[in-house]
Amino acid sequence: MTLASYLKKHTELLVKDVGIEAACDLTGKSKATLGRYYSDQDEHGDRFMPIDVVAQLEEAAKFPHVTAALADLRKITMSYDADRKNAPSGNVNADVIALAQRFGMLMAEYNHAIGDGKISINEAKRLLRETLEIQKVLLEMKLNLEEEATQD
Structure with missing residues (x-):
């Protein structure tokens, strides 16, 4: 898997985590535009989601898919702060x-x-x-x- 396809797959996971309709509402982008960001077709190969759009979607997502992918590529381990949305497991x-x-x-x-x-x-x-x-x-x-x- 190439770097581009890896990032596009995680971009797709992010959009689907939020939901396509909600992602459109949050970002002001159309379904077609969001789809182009994770399309693996040659004509969209150089299109990637802008970082401000990633930030907006990850704010609403259950998991920071693109950030996690970028961290994974750099072999960085992420951890969440106390303000994360998921309820703590407790112990x-x-x-x-x-x-x-x-x-x-x-x-x-x-x-x-x-x-x-x-x-x-x-x-x-x-x-x-x-x-x-x-x-x-x-x-x-x-x-x-x-x-x-x-x-x-």
């Missing part, structure tokens, strides 16, 4: 349970996907979604561990 034990459940879901998706010996595009997308959910749980767990480490 590490709850995080471990959530992580085990998500991992189980990922393995079930993988088992289903590999059943015919080939992972299709839709199966890969489902695996990616589960992987992103695991990443969210791990970030929450990291925050809870950091909080426990500072409580003395």
